[in-house]
Amino acid sequence: MTALPAGDTRGVDRPLVLGVGNRFRGDDGVGPAVLDALAGRPAAVAVADLRELDGEPTRLLDAWDGRRRVVVVDAVRSGTATPDGGAGRLVVLAGAEAVDPERVARWRAGVSGHSAGLAEAIRLATVLGRLPDELCIVGVEVAGVDEGPGLSPAVAAAVGAAADEVCRLAGAGEAGPGEGPGGQLAGHYAAGGADVPG
């Protein structure tokens, strides 16, 4: 593991929450929006570090370098959402599922300005031995990613629930640090997330 830069106050033991997305691409801004929500929660700020990223794979690797527990919040477009429904649905992956690139292969597909994203980061990190000990992913199904700021109503309505999820996974939720990744909740949502083509 690469050492943190001198003067860096982050601790390897503090969970890192990465909000991935672009605030100027409609619902792709949901990751950053969840970070904003978390920044307003003292319980979250007390236990976890928050960071916004664009999803470029090597930046993800650099960001989570040396961290034990990382929660990534990202936009998902599974192709199952319709104009009437599906947007705002949460997909939570933890444990082995979260580091299975096939499972997250379609994440950000059509969302990112890049043709590479979280799945490539997971693949590359696996080869290089740079995966965090525990990686959890909270995905929010998006409706539209047209240029311009602001979330669609369905996605905006899901931000609070996504932030709850992140808190729980980062050990800052009401469930407390004891119920972390890989627990029942993650399994429940993972089952619900089976619509996301893997």
Place this chain on the structure above:
Amino acid sequence: MTHRSAASRTVRVDQLARVEGEGALHVEVVDGEVTDVRLRIFEPPRFFEGFLVGRAHTEPPDITARICGICPVAYQMSACRAVEDACGVRVGGTLADLRRLLYCGEWIESHTLHVSMLHAPDFMGVPSAIELAEIDRPTVERALRLKKAGNLVLETIGGRAIHPVNVRVGGFHRLPRPEELSSLVPVLREALEDARAVARWVAGFRFPDVEMDYRFVVGDDPGHYPVFGDGFVIDGPGGSSPTKLPCAAFAEEVVETHVEHSTALHAHLRSGDGYLVGPLARYAMASERLHPQAREVAGGIGLEPVVRNPFRSIMVRAVEVVHAVATALDVLDALVDQVGTGPAALEVPAPGDGSPPVVGHGITEAPRGLLYHRYRIEPGGTIAEATIVPPTSQNQPTIEHDLWHVAEDMLAARGDALSDDDLRHRCEVAIRNHDPCISCATHFLDLTVERRPGP
């Protein structure tokens, strides 16, 4: 989808990998001849041009930085210089040096990503950097280390954020402390060794033998290998002398036209010629101003004085990384004692009430080439008009021309025996030669190769 018959076939790729963004390419072959090449770009930064209207004259650096996650500094710098030009302010001295240092960080990071992670797999015969890491882990680790050094410069000067938040019109919100600057030196010294090693590595690749007749256009950065443009320089046709022009002449010399197959504007010179911006242009027009250590590397790896083979652009990018690291070290050396003695930013007052509106132009050299901004600012500081011309839209006609040439060459050499996969792959590489930052201009790159029988 692939239809196989010697004279009639269609090849389609839904998503071109390893470019920054998304777009579409269509190549049509009729009876063994290339009849059409169209590179389609879906999303120009026209949204941002509209979004800027009505905003304060201090806002373009923050807003335009959002256009591109890979080169936000370029957008910030062209925006700052255009607004400052409009308001009659010239940022020099320590603040200009810090800007140059920040820009070096972006060149290091962006070029390294392209050279080692996106383009090198083409020459190593692997699908992506992931497979490259499997067969040559130290090479990928070296790239990540080098890229991280660039990122550290960005974060130290620009502030830690997805987009550098410390940049403002007139300078910076906060100057870095001397000890912050000093902490970059050992990292960049290691980066210099890594950058040299990358240049030697890519020089060993095998390149297709191609020679293109480019017209080059670069920013005019007196005394420097171009990063900032006090004006711009157009290469003379057929070896005649280049023309130097002020930034204000850019919109007259470069004509943007709508083309049917793309929502983006295609840029041409007034003469109708396509042109090329970016590493090949900078190197051809200003290689004598490269940092001596970069010149030495360029000589050592056998780089010719003017590179007209687009496949060899990877070598030029690698040399530019050496240049950026060495320049950053020089700037740091000069800055460490000076920083903290002056203001973090100059005042950039908008025209007062009752004054006429003002217009300003900004040119800087993004990693991919010349990036032009123009703003018209009303009294009180409201932006009335914004124009942004990114490097990729300028290069688009030239990339199409390259593709045409590459496809014709391959068909001439191999005819119907040429597989669709080989043709498609060579076209993809030809696009990646120019590191198109399509995220500042577009979305998914579909690649279609269509072969049809003649009438």
